[in-house]
Amino acid sequence: MKWRARLNLPREHGAWAMFYVPLLLGILVGGGFSWPVGWLIIAASALFISRESLLLVWRSRLRGRLDRAALLTLAIDGLFAIGAGAVLLFHYQYLNLLWLGLPGLFLLLLNGWQSSRRADRTMATEILAIGGMTLAAPAAHYVASGRWDGLTGALWGFSFLYFASSVFYVKYRVAIVHRRDPGWRRQITRLSLLYHLLLPAILALLVIRGAWSVLLLPAFLPIIARALYHHRHPPPGLNLKQIGVSEIVYALVFLTLTTFALA
Numbered sequence: 005m006k007w008r009a010r011l012n013l014p015r016e017h018g019a020w021a022m023f024y025v026p027l028l029l030g031i032l033v034g035g036g037f038s039w040p041v042g043w044l045i046i047a048a049s050a051l052f053i054s055r056e057s058l059l060l061v062w063r064s065r066l067r068g069r070l071d072r073a074a075l076l077t078l079a080i081d082g083l084f085a086i087g088a089g090a091v092l093l094f095h096y097q098y099l100n101l102l103w104l105g106l107p108g109l110f111l112l113l114l115n116g117w118q119s120s121r122r123a124d125r126t127m128a129t130e131i132l133a134i135g136g137m138t139l140a141a142p143a144a145h146y147v148a149s150g151r152w153d154g155l156t157g158a159l160w161g162f163s164f165l166y167f168a169s170s171v172f173y174v175k176y177r178v179a180i181v182h183r184r185d186p187g188w189r190r191q192i193t194r195l196s197l198l199y200h201l202l203l204p205a206i207l208a209l210l211v212i213r214g215a216w217s218v219l220l221l222p223a224f225l226p227i228i229a230r231a232l233y234h235h236r237h238p239p240p241g242l243n244l245k246q247i248g249v250s251e252i253v254y255a256l257v258f259l260t261l262t263t264f265a266l267a
Contacts, residue, residue, distance in 0.1 A: 012056040012077050017248050018170065021255040023052045023137040026163040030144025032263045033159060037148075040096045044147045047088035048140050051112060054081035058116040092147065100152050104143045111136030127195075130171045138163035155266065162220070165203060166258050169227045170251050172196040174244075177234070181242045193235070200231040216265075223261035226254050 014020065027048060031041055060074035089105065092098045115133045141159040146152055176196035179189040207224055210216050230250075 012060060012074060013053060014056050018251055019052075019133075019137070021252050022134055022167045022170075023048075023140055025255045025259050026138045026141035026159070026167075027144050029163065029259055029262055030141040030146075030159055031148050032259075033155070033266045034145040034148025034151075040092060040098065040147045041144065043088045043091045043096075044144060047085050047092065048143065050081045050084035050088065051108065052137070052140075054078055054085065055112055055116055057081060058112070062116060096147075098147055100146060101143060104139045104146075108136050108139045108143075111139075127171060127175055127192075131168055134167045134171065135164055138167060158216070159266075162223075162262060165206070166224060166227065167255075169200065169203065169231065172199045173227070173231050173234075174247060174251075176231075177239070177242055177247060180238045196231065197235050200228055200235070204228050219265035220262065223258045223265060226257055230254070 027045070031037065034041075057074045057078035060071050061078055064071035064074065089101070092101055111132060115129065115136065118129050138160055141163045142156045145156050145159050172192075172195060175192050179192040182189055203224065204221075207221055211218050211221065
């Protein structure tokens with residue numbers, strides 16, 4: 005058995021980017037690495053990694069048995085999360101982390117429950133999962149900077165808006181090659197197009213009102229351009245691995261340019 009399977013690490017490459025890019029964004033905008041940030045990385049990573057073990061435990065229970073190996077891995081992840089979280093709360097006094105950690109834990113449990121019932125691939129559940137994973141951005145900014153301000157919340161908003169794009173875009177790419185349900189294909193196409201038309205409008209409005217620098221716009225430009233281009237010129241085929249790699253590259257561009265705009 006491979007070490008990745010033994011540790012029950014998440015198998016979706018996109019999920020790693022959706023979690024660690026916001027985490028790195030919060031750290032870099034907040035001022036960089038410190039000992040509290042190290043403890044946060046341990047706590048947040050343990051929660052993120054625990055999802056796969058939680059899913060295996062729940063699925064085994066639904067089949068009338070218990071996956072003891074997954075339960076052990078889940079317990080180890082939980083100990084790391086609780087231990088590192090306790091250091092942040094009681095030693096460093098980052099008490100506002102509770103406002104992020106508790107919703108994040110709830111969304112983790114909700115997504116795990118949905119996944120155990122094979123209901124995790126709907127657009128709504130995937131967007132909820134992104135909402136939970138991108139909470140890493142405000143948590144990291146708060147711990148790295150020691151501030152709980154408008155920028156802390158804005159980092160979550162920008163991260164959520166960015167990664168929600170990938171849900172609409174990937175669903176659209178799947179839909180246009182799905183010939184058996186034209187109604188679903190039309191619905192997904194309209195939702196994706198609407199989202200990628202509204203996204204630049206929202207960002208432009210924030211810049212015009214003086215809320216954020218115009219330098220933030222280039223961070224979102226690649227994903228808006230790729231979506232609108234493919235709506236105008238639908239690709240004939242579907243290569244999910246290639247799409248996944250492209251989305252990771254776009255995410256790194258977002259991380260670099262957003263850090264430059266906000267740091």
